Amino acid sequence: MIAHIGRNARPFLYGQEAAAVAQVLEAGQYGHSDVTEEFERRVAGFLGVPDAVAVASGTAALHTALLAAGVGPGKEVIVPSMTFCATVQAVLAVGATPRFVDIESGTLCVNDQLVMEAVGNATAAVVPVLFGGRAVDLATVQGELDGRGVVVIEDAAHAFGSRNGPRRVGATGALTCFSFGPVKNLTCGQGGMVIPRTPEEAGTIRRLRLLGVVQSQSERANITTYRLDGFGLRYQLSGINAAIGLVQLDRFTTTEDTRRRLWRAYREALAPLDGVTLVDVDVDHTVPHLCQVRVPHRDQVFADLRARDIGVGVHYPPNHLQPAFAAWRRSLPATEQAGEEILSLPFHQHLTEQHIEHVASALGQVLKSAG
DSSP: OHHHHSSSOOOOOOSOHHHHHHHHHHHTOOSSOHHHHHHHHHHHHHHTOSOOEEESOHHHHHHHHHHHTTOOTTOEEEEESSSOHHHHHHHHHTTOEEEEEOOOTTTSSOOHHHHHHHOOTTEEEEOOBOGGGOOOOOHHHHHHHHHTTOEEEEEOTTOTTOEETTEETTSSSSEEEEEOOTTSSSOOSSOEEEEOSSHHHHHHHHHHHBTTBOSOHHHHTTSSOOOBOSOOOBOOOOHHHHHHHHHHHHTHHHHHHHHHHHHHHHHHHHTTOTTOEEOOOOTTTOOOSOOEEEOTTHHHHHHHHHHTTOOOBOSOOOGGGSGGGGGGOOOOHHHHHHHHHEEEOOOSTTOOHHHHHHHHHHHHHHHHHHO
């Protein structure tokens, strides 16, 4: 029992990934390769978009997306404080300033009103975080944002496979960034993806991920030199990582069904508990990445559950309260309250309904003693 509930998140592999990696190694396709490009094509087909550009991580995806959108020094980027610090670090990496905004208490996501209240003359981009996998719909203000030259860059690190209406996240017209880290809905071991809006944007991101080199790897094999088109980074996704991602993509229907089933099992098991509020992920449209509750006496509950070898976590301490980001601190009441109450329960595909019942029972016992 403890082996599965003792960790908040665990990578999940289907069993074919090792053979796929071995095949890549045997072929000598260690770095960016045909396997990487096949993964890009397959992801684009899955999402129903013209193109997808693989990069080394979700943070790399955000960094290159901001650069491709022309965001830089002197500009502000609207970003929720309730996110992993990588979102904010990507903004700082391009020389821009984060403008922290509050969240909806029920979803831990931004909404159109909160975004538009923060838009100013220096605003260059909005980075909505699709928290827990839930899509954020800014369609009602998209026209106004376009008119003011503000680009929407979705941080969809949690949201691969989720839907916004009938379309998958990534296919709704925003510049979208995915993470394929170890415990994400789809893992490459480590990796990320940018869904560009135009062919020109795709070309820019491809040059950025390869140190500014214009020619592709196959083109460079047939010439005696190459041309740089400006600044770039070493952000390619290796064939080794792409091979893992291809296996995961083949089994993604199983992944999304399993994660929804487990989240619904938590919803049922937690329903009788007083003082527990389940954070809404809109499970019918979401491939959940987290299962979070809001509880009183959170720090005590956290410690008591950890003492029982139940791997609870906190996603995330608000960024605007971090010392590193103190220069941009402002009052965000909903975020600050959530930061004191949220608790992430063990959530990964190794769990069973019996594990979930055990976690819910332990949470109920701990809450009674904490009260």
